[in-house]
Amino acid sequence: MTNRIVLSSDHVDSHGDVMTKAALESVAKIINGDRKVRCTVDHKRDLPSWGKLINARVEEIDGHYYLTAEQIEYDIYEDVDWNKDLIKASCSHNEQPFNDPDFDIPASLELSADPQNFRNYSEFRNYFNFIKSSDVDIKTQEFGRKALINDPEVVLRIAEYYFIYKLLKPTIDKTTKKISDKISDNLTEDTVKLYDFIKKSIKKFMLKAIPKNRPINYVIKLPGNPEIELFANITDAEKLIGALKPSKLKKVRDEIDQISENVLFEKIQFTLTEKGKWKFNFLQTDKGETIGRKTSFKKRDHLLELVKKKEKNKHNNA
Structure with missing residues (x-):
């Protein structure tokens, strides 16, 4: 249709x-x-x-x-x-893939935010200045959305030399050096700096972002083919940091392994649950197909119906 x-x-x-x-x-x-x-x-x-x-x-x-x-x-x-x-x-009549899988691996960390999530452009620039003043090598970029309500959202692209990248990618990316299965929650210095940066970037964003008093979306992207995306809707930075412990990320890696044995994909997303665990949400194939949880599709359909009703009412009242 x-x-x-x-x-x-x-x-x-x-x-x-x-x-x-x-x-x-x-x-x-x-x-x-x-x-x-x-x-x-x-x-x-x-x-x-x-x-x-x-x-x-x-x-x-x-x-x-x-x-x-x-x-x-x-x-x-x-x-x-x-x-x-x-x-x-x-x-049934189109097998073209999507253009959103992020295949280009960045040379450093990259953080993106939407100016619409700030009271004015000056506050948006101040947030980016805060990000650039951190002790990690990072670039910033803005993006824009035309949603009815722009949920507060930050996107962080991870460079391949970070532990989190090396842990999750090797099972499906043969060019990445494999990390031993014998991992612990003892973090390297670079990882400690990264997690400290993530925590600070969340707290600052929650302080400045609008709409106020709403959970924020913090999206961690591990670019490459396939791309891995970790999506967290949170009100507490510690909840995300706890979910980034190596032992919890290894469970994500194991599930990616299992899924990749059954289907080839270009992008896969996991979402953070209320209990602080990563849960597979959906994936996209090179034919533009989407495989996901039935509950995710039901949530999509419910929200789509609400959006259509709002647009219809807006049109009728115009």
Whole structure:
């Protein structure tokens, strides 16, 4: 099932931003690439995709420019024979992979944040200045979302020389030196510095981010093919630090091992539970398929229905 929609325009949007014609054309080029932009529910990173964007174009209507594209919805849902709690979603007439797996391994740590999560751009810059003043080698980058509510979110890309990278990647990345299975929770100096940085970056972000009094999303990305993503929705930095103990990460590595014996994937995500344990959420294949927990798909569908109702009410009241 396909549906053409307006994604953006050169009008002032709800966040006060304006897209130029050139910017709209640049986005259209990305959508029309060999790898497809995945359809998400209000930019929720921890929910499975429900389809892809294709055939984008910039149209001029009454003197204004609009970026439109077709949405392809997943139309095949199948049980997974190697795990009864999982389901596979795919498009019957499109097997192009997604463009969001992060294959480029950074030379240093990289932290990204959304200016919309701060009261003004000055506070956003102050947060980045705080990050750069830390005693780890790190770069900063901003990203933007056009959600109804932009959840407070920070993304940290990990360089391959850190212990956490070496621990999780070797089972599926043959170029990474394998770490012994005999690991303990005694951390190296570099890892202590990294975890201290993560803790400080969380506390500072929670102090400055808006909306206030909401849990924040702290996303740890281990780039490469495949990419590993650890997603934590937290109100306490210590909860995430506790979940990054080597003994807990080894359980993630073991589960990745088991999953990779049954399916090839380009990206895999684990989410942090209330009990401070990592739980497999979903993965994406090189055919643009998504395999994830049935509970994750149900959560996606529920939120998608709520978003559609809000958009319908907004349209009816306009």
